[in-house]
Amino acid sequence: MALADRARSLKQRGYQVVNLAGGDPHFGTPEHVVDAARDALAEGFTHYTSSRGLPELRKAVADLLSLRSGVIRDPDNEVVITPSAKHAVFASLMAVLDPGDEVLIPTPSWVSYGQMVRLAGAQPVSVPLFAADNFTLSRELLEAKVTPRTKAIVLNSPTNPTGRVLSMSELRDIADFSAARDLVVISDEIYEDIVFGDNTHRSPAEYPECVDRTLTVSGFSKSFAMTGWRLGYVSGPQELMNAVLKVQEHSVGEAGSFIQRGGMAALLGNRSPVRHMVEQYDRHRKWAHGELSQVPGIECALPEGAFYLFPDISALGFSDSHACAQWLIDKAGVVVTPGSAFGPGGEGHIRLSLAASTATVEAGVNRLRDALSTPH
Template sequence: MNERARERAGAGQVCGVRVAQRFSRVERSATVALLETVQRLRREGVAVLDLSGGEPDFTTPDAVIAETVTALEGGDTHYTPSRGLPELLGVIGEKLATENGVHVDPATGIVVTPSAKQALFTALMTVLDPGDEVIVPTPAWVSYPAMAGLIGARAVPAELRAEDGFRLSRQLLESRLTDRTRAVVVNTPANPTGHVLDEAEAAQIVAFAMKHDLVLIVDEIYEKIVYDGHRHLSLASLPGAAERTLTVNGFSKAYAMTGWRLGYLAGPEPLIAQALKVQEHTVSCAASFVQRGGVAALTRAADDVTAMLKEYTIRRELTVTALNALPGVTCTYPEGAFYAFADIRGTGLTSAGFAQVLLERAAVTVAPGSAFGAAGEGYVRLSFAASRDVLEGAGARLAGLAGEWPEG
C-alpha cells in the first residue's frame, strides 16, 4: 500500500469523500446537541423545562439595543478594522485597566472578535502547533479540548476534585507537564463547577507558567457573576503574568447578549500581532453595529448587570435548595457563574443516566457531568439562567421524582 493509499485508509470518509483526520479527534458539542434536543421536543409538543443551557433569559440592556439601532439607521453596516472599532478598543482597554488591573495598549494589545468562543479559538490557534499539548483543568467547558483537536493539538486533562473545592494546584499542573506542553487554559469563574480562582491558587498557576515558559489562556466570560463576597481575579494582573497571558472575555453572559456574538482577546503585543492574522484570514472583523452596542454595554449598562446579578442570587438559592431536597443528591453553592454542579452519586445512576431519567420522567433537561470530561462523572450541571417560573416548575417536577431513581 503506497503512502497515499494509507492516508486514505486512515482518514474518515463522508459519502466516499475523504475528510480531514482532525475530525476523528473531535465530537459534536454536547451542550449544543442538548439545545437541539430541547427544540425538537418542543416542536413535538413536549413541555420541556430546559436547565441545560448557558443562556441568560434577560433582555439585552436598553442602552445596547438603542445604540445598535442608531448605528443601523445611520448606515453603520460596513467593515471595521480587523482589530475592532477604535472606540470599542478604547473602552475595553479602560475597562481592563480599572476593573481588572490588566494594562494593554488598546491599539496593539486587543482584538475584538465575533464571540468569546472565537477569541478562544484564535488564542489556541496562535500558540499551538499540531502535536503540541495544552493543559485543561477538568471538569471543563466542552469546547476547550475540541478546539485543541481541531488545531491538531492535544488537550491534557488535569482532573479537579470536589473534595478540594475544584481548586487547581501547582502539584497537579506539574504532574501533567510534558515536553510538548505549550499552554494552560484557565476558566474563572468556572463552567461547570462555579469555582472562582483565589489569590493563592492564582499565584501557583502563574509560578508554574513562568518556570516552564508557558502561555496562560484565561477565559473570564463569567467575571461579573460572582457571589458571597468572592472577587474575580485576572491572572494577567499578577506580577510576571502579563507577558504570557491571553485574556478572553465577551458580552454574552454579563450583558445577556448571546445572540450578538461579540467578544475580545487581550494580551502582549507580540502574541496579539499573530492573533490578528487569524482574525484577518477567517472572520475579518466583528459586525460594525454590534461593536457599537458593545461600547454602550461597557459604558451605560452597569445597572443592568447589577440587577441581573441580584436575580441570579435568588435563582441560585431556589436551585440549590431544590437539589438538596432530592434523595441521593447534594449540591454546594457555586461561587460564580450561573450553574449548579450537583453530586448525584448517591442515586446510583451515572450522570448520563440521571439526565435521561429527568428528561423521560419529568421533561427537565440538565447537562450530564460526563460531557465536561471524566472528572465530571457523578455530577450534573443545571443552569439557573432560566426564569424563576421555569426553575420553580422544574423544582416541582424533580420533587415528584424523589425516591423513584431506577437501579443501575
C-alpha cells in the first residue's frame, strides 16, 4: 500500500508510472458472459437465490470437476457458489478452524491466506520453500512444521507469486502427509486454466486419500477476466460443505443472482477467449523472462502457470526486496510487489504481473531491465 501511495504521488506530479503489481487481467470479460448477465437483469432476475447458489451453476461446476479431474461432487450438497474465490477460501477456513488451531501455508504465498487464518482465531504456520529448489514442496518440509494443533494445510497451484505448478510427486507427498496427520486440505485453484507448455494442473482431490478431506476453491476472475464480478465456488465432502454453507448463510448470504447467470455462460459457453488470454500470457512470460535474464545477477525461473514473474534480485545489492521495489518506482517509474509481502521464502525477490496489456508489459519490463542493469 505504501508503494501504491508513492506511485500515485508520482503520477500526480506528472511522472509516467507503469504498474506491474496487480493481478487483474487487462482483457474485457467475454461478450457472451456479459450478455447473459445483461439478459438476467433485463428479465428482472435480481433477487435472492439459494445460499448454495443457482442449481444450474452448481451442476456446471460439478460437471467441470468431473471432466477435469475425475472428482465426483454432488451439486446439491457438495458445491457452494460464493461471491469470489477469495470468500470461498475465507469461508472454508472459518468452517474448519477453531481458536488455537494451526494451519500450514507453504510460502511464498498469496498475502491473504495468513490473515484469513488469523481472522478465524487460528495461527498461520509458514512452510518456507526455497528458490534454489524451484520452490518445491516436500513431505519433509511439511513434517518439520506440523504439531498436535495443526488442523489444515492451504495449497495454491498454479502458485501466486512463484508460478509453480505442483508436480505429481509433490501432490503424492501432500496426500500421504494429510492422510497420516488427518488434516483438511484447502486447495486454491483459481489459476487452474493458466498453465503453460507441458505442465498440467492437478488437484489434490484426485487422490483417494484426499477426496474426503479436500475443499477445492476456484472461480471466474482469472480465467474469464471477471475480477470485478466477484464470483467463485468451493466444493468438497458434504460434512465439510455443510459447515461452509453455514458461514456463507450467516455472512454474505449468497452470490449475486444475475452474476451467477454470467458464471453459467462462462462455464457452458465458448472457451476460446480463455485460450486466447492464456496464449498472450504465454508470450508475455517467455519474452519478459528472456529480457530479465539478460540482467547480470538476476536469477529468474520460467513460470509454469499463473501470470507472474518472481525474479531473484538478492545479488543486486539492495538491503531487501522492499528497498528494491521503492528504488524501481523512483528510478524506473515501475511498480512491482516486494517478495517480502508473500512471507518467508519471498524475501530477495520481486513479483511482476504479466496480466497487463502487451504494451504495458513491454514498457515496464524494458524499464526494469535497463534500470537493474545500471549501478544503484
